[in-house]
Amino acid sequence: MTTRVGVVTFPGSLDDRDAQRAVRLAGAEPVALWHRDKDLHQVDAVVLPGGFSYGDYLRCGAISRFSPVMDTVIEQAKLGMPVLGICNGFQVLCESHLLPGALTRNDSLHFICRDQKLRIENAGTAWTRDYSAGQEIVVPLKNGEGRFVADERVLDELEAEGRVVARYLDVNPNGSYRDIAGITNAAGNVVGLMPHPEHAVEPLTGPTTEGLGFFTSVLKQLVNA
Amino acid sequence: MARVVVDVMLKPEILDPQGQAVQRALPRLGFAGIADVRQGKRFELELEGPVDDAALARIREAAETFLANTVIEDFTVRVEEEGK
Numbered sequence: 001m002t003t004r005v006g007v008v009t010f011p012g013s014l015d016d017r018d019a020q021r022a023v024r025l026a027g028a029e030p031v032a033l034w035h036r037d038k039d040l041h042q043v044d045a046v047v048l049p050g051g052f053s054y055g056d057y058l059r060c061g062a063i064s065r066f067s068p069v070m071d072t073v074i075e076q077a078k079l080g081m082p083v084l085g086i087c088n089g090f091q092v093l094c095e096s097h098l099l100p101g102a103l104t105r106n107d108s109l110h111f112i113c114r115d116q117k118l119r120i121e122n123a124g125t126a127w128t129r130d131y132s133a134g135q136e137i138v139v140p141l142k143n144g145e146g147r148f149v150a151d152e153r154v155l156d157e158l159e160a161e162g163r164v165v166a167r168y169l170d171v172n173p174n175g176s177y178r179d180i181a182g183i184t185n186a187a188g189n190v191v192g193l194m195p196h197p198e199h200a201v202e203p204l205t206g207p208t209t210e211g212l213g214f215f216t217s218v219l220k221q222l223v224n225a
Numbered sequence: 226m227a228r229v230v231v232d233v234m235l236k237p238e239i240l241d242p243q244g245q246a247v248q249r250a251l252p253r254l255g256f257a258g259i260a261d262v263r264q265g266k267r268f269e270l271e272l273e274g275p276v277d278d279a280a281l282a283r284i285r286e287a288a289e290t291f292l293a294n295t296v297i298e299d300f301t302v303r304v305e306e307e308g309k
Contacts, residue, residue: 059294066291095294102297104235109242149239149297175240 003028003222006043010035010064014051015086015198022198023047026215035067044222045082046073048089050196060103060145061091070096082126082218083190087143090192099183099192100158101150106143107175115207116141116195117169118181122162125188126221130213137210139200141173146194148176158183165191227276228305229284233293234265268292276304
């Protein structure tokens with residue numbers, strides 16, 4: 001049976017098609033999910049893609065977080081279903097309290113778009129098991145509100161429990177505390193990432209193909225489950 | 226119609242780069258003596274019914290869960306007096 005990975009489209013999502021393509025290139029079947037539909041259509045995992053859902057009104061991800069589809073995503077994530085939030089999807093996960101902390105305005109106030117070097121810190125999550133801990137990858141990064149913040153206690157807890165999934169290398173593009181580019185929940189099934197692995201899956205369009213590992217990881221995770 | 230105002234501000238410990246940019250622009254425009262600027266949001270809620278304890282409790286709940294992200298923001302709720 002083919003593994004089914006859902007990709008949610010919110011009003012204002014931009015990278016849903018790219019995420020679907022990455023899922024397909026990884027060998028799974030992408031399933032388009034609609035924000036107003038509570039039904040996850042028997043998917044095995046969900047990607048919340050990048051973009052500007054609801055125009056980033058109120059706060060990034062704050063309105064999408066209350067969409068019907070998110071009720072089911074939150075419920076299933078708590079039961080262990082793998083969920084990857086990329087960029088705006090990461091913001092939705094923080095607003096949903098599936099992940100701690102928040103994403104705020106870049107310290108430079110500039111929208112940053114660049115190829116970004118990252119270090120994979122935790123290769124044990126549902127979305128990073130095809131990497132090795134300490135591996136360096138380059139994927140695109142594009143955000144205006146990508147600065148990860150949390151209080152010291154939460155940051156220490158994330159570090160102590162190995163829940164920092166990826167860190168910015170060479171340059172911290174947005175002022176994220178402790179160079180954090182991505183984190184996971186305690187169970188390791190929910191991952192939020194500010195850079196865009198789905199834009200680094202093919203040599204023609206990406207700086208590398210080093211983003212594909214996020215999507216092949218979840219496939220391996222689900223097949224072995 | 227009764228109006229309830231919810232003010233949302235970034236917590237003091239959270240960097241406010243927008244406020245800082247405004248603060249840096251002020252002296253250039255001749256507005257001296259302003260030591261710090263923090264930028265927030267103001268919501269004006271027009272109620273259909275009376276502003277009673279139950280209505281205010283619901284508004285506080287809305288502020289807590291939706292209008293503010295209490296991870297990074299604080300909020301205040303106040304009733305705007307008639308005639309203002």
